Amino acid sequence: MGKDKPMKLRKNQMWNFRDHYIMLIPGILFFLVFCYGPMYGLVIAFQDFYPLRGISGSKFVGLKHFRELFTNPFFLSVLKNTLIISLYKLLICFPAPIIFCLALNEIKSHGFKKVVQSISYLPHFISWVVVSGIFLEFLSPSRGPINIILKNLGFEPIFFVADPRYFRAVLVITDMWKSVGWGSIVYLAAITNVDPALYEAAEMDGAGRIKQIIHVTLPAIMPIITVMFIMESGKILNDSFQQVYNFLTPTTYGVGDVISTFVYRMGIQNMQYSFTTAVDLFKNTISFILVVLTNAIARKTSDYGLW
Secondary structure: OOOHHHHHHHHHHHHHOHHHHHHHHHHHHHHHHHHHHHHHHHHHHHEEOOOOOHHHHOEEOOOHHHHHHHHOOOHHHHHHHHHHHHHHHHHHOOHHHHHHHHHHHOOOOHHHHHHHHHHHHHHHHOOHHHHHHHHHHHOOOOOOHHHHHHHHOOOOOOOHHHOHHHHHHHHHHHHHHHHHHHHOHHHHHHHOOOOHHHHHHHHHOOOOHHHHHHHHHHHHHHHHHHHHHHHHHOOOOOOOHHHHHHHOOHHHHHHHOOHHHHHHHHHHHOOOHHHHHHHHHHHHHHHHHHHHHHHHHHHHHOOOOOO
8 A cells, every 4th residue: 555655646746747748748759750760770880771772671781881980091080080179179168158157147237248148149040151151251361350460460361261270270269159158058047046145155254256256156056067068078079060061171171071071971972871870870889988987987076967
């Protein structure tokens, strides 16, 4: 009888909140159809897939495409570029929303803060096609304001987007410009939950604004920072195809060609579907391992994590 009571209680709770569960159905269906359903196609990585034969009629070849992957002369270079660009973004773009959020939180004028927030969110809604056009014009060696300043100072103009020395920096800067405002939302939401009494107590103890940020604000949002860092670590191999594809030029292939552009060429242009499925399976497996490892490290060094 004792075991039946919790079961009845759960059933009653589910019935009382039935409207909420019904609202979950579209989201669950979305993930089932577009995320979990296509996972059946992973078997293509172990086949010589031909579209006319379909998955069931294609020949099983085992790990053949994975061996081709690690012996492909271009893959190691592509993997290296992906790792370098992603690590740059992790080191520079990940802290940027946190710093921006802390700066916004210090603004006293509510109206001015809202204006700054709104302006910072706008780039998130601009497509990479438009963003690339803006920055290509802005960094143009003939018309771009930066090169006009360089010319006036007596320097030679630089075509930043086509120069391998600056290409990765362009990717990092444009990604930060596009994501910093939107990324700060979750941290701003966390800061609003900080008890104002903590700031008052810190101020009574003689702590200035900087010390209040270090000893009150940052510890309060550290759980969110940890969770976001774990999620970002899993994206190290998941580069932004739209961004790189729109900026990439033949002169920057050596430093800018990443896994997603490599998969696009091999899969869409060369129609090597099995090979590119193997590449994506390898990439997602590594991403899963990175999330698990980062979460384990976070759990050992702090009390925060995804699970």
